[in-house]
Amino acid sequence: MPRRRVSNGMALARFRERSPVLGALAIQAVVFGVLYLLRPFAEEAMDAPVPLLWVMLAQGLLAGIVSRGFRFSLPWVVGQVIAPPLLLFALALDLPGWVFPVILLLLVLVFWNVAGNRVPLYLTNRTTAAALLELLPYKTKLHTADLGSGLGGTLLFLARARPEMQFTGLETAPLPFALSWLRGKLGGGGNLDFRFRDIFKEDLGQYDLVYCFLSPVPMARLYDKARTEMKPGSLFISNSFAVPERKPNRIVTVKDGRKTKLLIWKM
Template sequence: MNKIQSLPPIFVTLLIQFIVYICLSFLRPELHDYLGYVLPLFWLMLVQGALSASITFLLRLPYWWVCIQVVAPPLLVLGMALDLPLWVFPVLLALLLMIFWNVVINRVPLYLTNNLTVDKLDDLLPKKAGLKVVDLGSGFGGTMRQLASKRSKQHFYGYETAPIPFLLSWLLAKLDRRSHTEFYFKSFWAIDLGKYDVVYCFLSPVPMPDLYAKAVGEMKPGSLFISNSFTVPNHKPNRTVTVHDARHTKLMIWKI
């Protein structure tokens, strides 16, 4: 990871937009002279987005930041053109933050385990009654709910710190009376992994080394640590299973 990648991405991306905006402001008169007409604001913001995204890409920030950089400036102009009331922008930002909180704070985006991967997990998990399985960063809780629906004698838990995904997972678990799933609004760094027989996670490369060290330090011998897609540098998994989905998802399994 380079120095820039270790800075908070929200800070780096805003800085890139700011620098591009300043440069474009200086170049704007030259550009208009060259073109012979005044470039409409929307087109200017498309250029702003494209340049900011290119720099973000060159700095090797994760791809979702590149996408955000492209769409943010033209969307802002579009919002202004639609003459939306001013409160819409902070409300939208707050809603987005409440869903994608951990992209900003922990560099873990929100994407969901697909059905084929859940089926594969179902094949892999031990069958014994009373088994406790936890999803670290449980999103909307779908993975644990689907597994719970197939395994009535086992227990499924999730920890999530993005408010809206957590609330939905919690609500759906409460509404389903037969549910043997529990969701907590708590960072997985603050829990004891020793209580669980299987720890599942689908995060990003960033937390994996520290999370693996936590798992090894806390989990019982014989329990399983399963990571969807992201490996742990210098620690080869005991087993890697490929799912036959479009992205050839890899499930890496370490036996503690």
């Protein structure tokens, strides 16, 4: 029996690893079902209807506790706790019906790579981009890529500072890609392009330096790909996320608020 409990726990942990969005939704659904079944008993005991706000607060609290039990990280747990009361609040505002699907669609278009690759959108800050600029070798015709280029701000900054170099951003989240492409067309020089392309489908051999700011999940696979494809002497730089069992050749600690680490491997 204990062995079965351990293996069930491991199966759930694997499910969480593979698809945290579905895992979080499944927890909310199960908690909703339990509260739905318990509600008549609570109303009988109180001899009054349970206010919807209480139900939503209980839903959030229980979903948060269960999510923590399944070792979801803190931001996920906080999201699980606040989502049900927020939903109630939004419903109370009596917004037109189309608002919710539109918000959901926008979130999906921005956070496209969360469900599959577990890489959300967050941005390299300007202090880190400046530190990265210092790391660009002083040679013309070098080609640098930002793997998962987000809104394109990092590459725009680098491309303006080093007009003699070539810069390419790869991105598959539709909305960030569209925005970065537009920014590149409007404000970038001829040395910058953004491609709607999966980083795992790109030949990294054409780049002298690749930069990425992703998450722990794709790092081992991406590093192996870089090792296989990149030219000897080229640089692979990861903002914050390490590669399991592969020590970087150099670590630069950036003087920003979070003491960002740029991990640098020479291929």
